Amino acid sequence: MDHEQAFVLLPGYLDQELSLSESLEFERHLADCERCQRAYAQQREVSMQLKQADLRVDAPADLARRIKAALPGQPSRWQRLVERFGWRSGGGSWNWAPVGAMAMSVVALTWSVGLYLSVPSSETRLTDELVNSHIRSLQFDHLSDVISTDKHTVKPWFDGKLDYAPPVVDLAQQGYPLIGGRLDYLDGRPVAVMVYRYKLHPINLYVWPGNDAGATPRIGERQGYHFVHWSANGMNYWAITDAGDAELNGFIADLRAHPAS
Structure with missing residues (x-):
């Protein structure tokens, strides 16, 4: 896919109107193209700003009086x-x-x-992105770009691929072994994904800089998947799995109790 094709698909991708194959092709191009990443981020920002109520400006009282007098x-x-x-x-x-x-x-x-x-909120759109990303990683057998249970292998793999160093935590003793990591695209930017497993259930943990989610984890369910998000130490965390909410709660508690997270 070239730039011209990507620009044509960009509005449809923002509005989630593309087919699965089109979305995947667009995301592959987006992951390696800084120019298209900037265009995507700009258009997404404009879309979010247009929904804000503070765009309305009251006319000065003098102007209102002069217009009324001229009528x-x-x-x-x-x-x-x-x-x-x-x-x-x-x-x-x-x-x-x-x-x-x-x-x-x-x-x-x-x-x-x-x-x-009917226009979804920014959090709803982000949740939809998260669920779609999780489903794609399962459907196309692309859970991990780097496959390893060693955090000292997974963490250095992200060096040079992101503009931040994501925390990587080993939770094998707690029953949530690390199985690898990958790059993904979420919330208008490349993000790190650490992949864990609870028994046969994969858990995708998305991490990127920011404090948008709030300090208290908030758990939800969408399309049969449980997800949760929170922020800590300057990072946003989103986790999603097909395991039960009790298992996800245990994963969150163990992860947040670790000094590296």
Whole structure:
């Protein structure tokens, strides 16, 4: 995939309208292309900012007064009612065209409001990204780029591939052995993924810099997968697995109790 193809697919990827194969092809290009990563981050930021309520600016009082003074005199309520519903004073008949136009305007406004309210929040979009990434790693047998149970092998593997050093914790004694790590793309940037296992259940742990998730872990469920996210020591953590919430709670407790995390 070249830049031109990636730019064409970018809006559809942001809106989660691409097929699975298109998404995978786009993400492969995105992982190795700084130019497209910047374009993706910029468009994602613009999309998030447009949803913020503080974009509205109240007009200065003086400007409002001058605009109001420049307007023609206000008609009476009866005149406004007659004009709105199209009464023709000469022929004494109704003109139904304005009524139809008004009805169409109401329908259009209702549809626009519904469309705006249906736009997912940034956290919902991030959760969708997480679940899709987890499913892809299972479907395409791509859990790990580096396969190792040794944190001293997994942690150095990320050197030079990311602009930060992710903490890598060994939890084998607690029943959650480390089995490897990989690079992925989440929240508009490359991220580190440490892969653990509970019995036959893989656990993907995504880690990247930031303090957006809050200090207290919040557990949820989507499409049969349990996920949780929190922040600590300047890092965001998201974990997801098909194991039960009790097993995920145990993993979180052991991970957070480790001094390296």
